[in-house]
Amino acid sequence: MNHLNLSRYEGEWLSFAQTVEAEGGKKVLSCYQCGKCSAGCPLSFAMEQQPHQVMRMVQLGLSDRALQSPTIWRCAGCFTCTTRCPRGVDIAGVMSALRVIALARNVRTSRRAQAFHKVFLSLIKRYGRINEFELVVRYKLASMNLFQDLDLGLRMFMQGKLKPPRGIAGVRQVRALFRHEKGGGKRSGLRLLPGLQLTRHREGV
Amino acid sequence: MGYAYYPGCSLHGTAKEYDMSSRACLDFLGIQYRELPDWSCCGASSAHSVDHTLAVSLPARNLTLAEQMNLPLMTPCAACYSRLRGAHHALRSDPGLAKKVLTVLGSEYKGRYEPLSILDVLYQYGPEAVGEKVTKKLKELRVACYYGCLLLRPPDYAKFDDPENPGKMERLVETTGASAVDWPHRTECCGASLSLSDTKLVVSLATSIVDMAVRHGAECIVTACPMCQANLDMRQRGRTKLPVYYVTELLGLAFGLEPKRLGLTTHMVNAISLLRAKQLA
Ligand code: SF4
Numbered sequence A: 001m002n003h004l005n006l007s008r009y010e011g012e013w014l015s016f017a018q019t020v021e022a023e024g025g026k027k028v029l030s031c032y033q034c035g036k037c038s039a040g041c042p043l044s045f046a047m048e049q050q051p052h053q054v055m056r057m058v059q060l061g062l063s064d065r066a067l068q069s070p071t072i073w074r075c076a077g078c079f080t081c082t083t084r085c086p087r088g089v090d091i092a093g094v095m096s097a098l099r100v101i102a103l104a105r106n107v108r109t110s111r112r113a114q115a116f117h118k119v120f121l122s123l124i125k126r127y128g129r130i131n132e133f134e135l136v137v138r139y140k141l142a143s144m145n146l147f148q149d150l151d152l153g154l155r156m157f158m159q160g161k162l163k164p165p166r167g168i169a170g171v172r173q174v175r176a177l178f179r180h181e182k183g184g185g186k187r188s189g190l191r192l193l194p195g196l197q198l199t200r201h202r203e204g205v
Numbered sequence B: 001m002g003y004a005y006y007p008g009c010s011l012h013g014t015a016k017e018y019d020m021s022s023r024a025c026l027d028f029l030g031i032q033y034r035e036l037p038d039w040s041c042c043g044a045s046s047a048h049s050v051d052h053t054l055a056v057s058l059p060a061r062n063l064t065l066a067e068q069m070n071l072p073l074m075t076p077c078a079a080c081y082s083r084l085r086g087a088h089h090a091l092r093s094d095p096g097l098a099k100k101v102l103t104v105l106g107s108e109y110k111g112r113y114e115p116l117s118i119l120d121v122l123y124q125y126g127p128e129a130v131g132e133k134v135t136k137k138l139k140e141l142r143v144a145c146y147y148g149c150l151l152l153r154p155p156d157y158a159k160f161d162d163p164e165n166p167g168k169m170e171r172l173v174e175t176t177g178a179s180a181v182d183w184p185h186r187t188e189c190c191g192a193s194l195s196l197s198d199t200k201l202v203v204s205l206a207t208s209i210v211d212m213a214v215r216h217g218a219e220c221i222v223t224a225c226p227m228c229q230a231n232l233d234m235r236q237r238g239r240t241k242l243p244v245y246y247v248t249e250l251l252g253l254a255f256g257l258e259p260k261r262l263g264l265t266t267h268m269v270n271a272i273s274l275l276r277a278k279q280l281a
């Protein structure tokens, strides 16, 4: 059995829960562990740590466990949990807050999902809109996952669904919005070839 | 009056048939709309996983553009709908965040109009009024209406219908003469946001949703979300494959519009053969 020395975390617990709340994880301290969120979660079968367990980790200030949990990247953001929680906890919001904090602290647990989000945002920053063609190509480079869905891509191309990217006129204004992003524009060393840069990161923490 | 039309990125790419059929239906019904000029991406499912402020500021730019046109913003995409509604809600309830975001944008936001889904717009037009325009009844077509997540949840701001037991899509679809089957997975998540990063998992979710529709007698699925449509269309692996239509494709068909004009030829699971078999196309 795993033992946990809670006294080690004294002092940190409240501040971690507050950080999570500030990032949009509303009312995480109100959770009373009924398990309803986990019972209705469509991805729970693929989660080692269930959503209610992650809520508990946050409450106890077990920040390293919560941030390293693959659960936060398995969560599809469907809001079933948030809709049903009898205590008004925004569980889906807690999950995305944990993803935000994990990215900001460089906790690399799910390289693929993290690569996807980074590529996605780098494209918004560059063009103001997402070009799905470039999104898929760059994501595949970033995740070294080149051959999956090649057939689908080819069919879409033939159907005229994948087009070359074009920027919008207001792209500067969109870029300005990124200056508020944590770590400023700098952390997004995403600027030129985000995909390729990301492949250099090692997996694990 | 009319609406500011926000297609969103998918509708300019993989979901172009949703854009085509939405415009065709709005034109046919005489609902006025103008594409929001120089619209930008709403951030979709990535912004809120990377930065809380960005998740509000990216959609906010579009909200302020629509407000400058003095028109309610309307979008066919359920994911954009969710991001736009969430930002609208945040700008109105969190003055600190609103100030930060609006300063960068250099504009104001009063939030006079709530952002709408195209389903809201069709519903405001009225299911009966829509039904009166139907010239080709889609009789004997058994449809599973699939809401997915973002039109309904979180109920704080996504208020299209009852989050656990919705019925508006069925009402709209039944105006075409099709019958909506009663089935349990209408609001289950298909995992679309993980479609690229966790494909195996998503195949199992999509397949179980489609199988459930098959078991309840559906011949096709209808949805109002480009993520759900693409995901169910591409990732189903069950023995019986079901075509996945956009609501506006079926409505357009019932209005007597050309299948090609509605984009019905650009699906992954053949979307025409079922209609041909029923002599509907
Ligand atoms: S449903 Fe709410 S109160 Fe119950 S375990 Fe989940 S977060 Fe906690």
Ligand code: SF4
Residues within 6 Å of the ligand: A037, A040, A041, A042, A043, A044, A051, A074, A075, A076, A077, A078, A079, A080, A081, A082, A091, A092, A095, B189
């Ligand atoms: S939002 Fe995430 S944790 Fe909540 S039910 Fe959906 S997948 Fe599960």
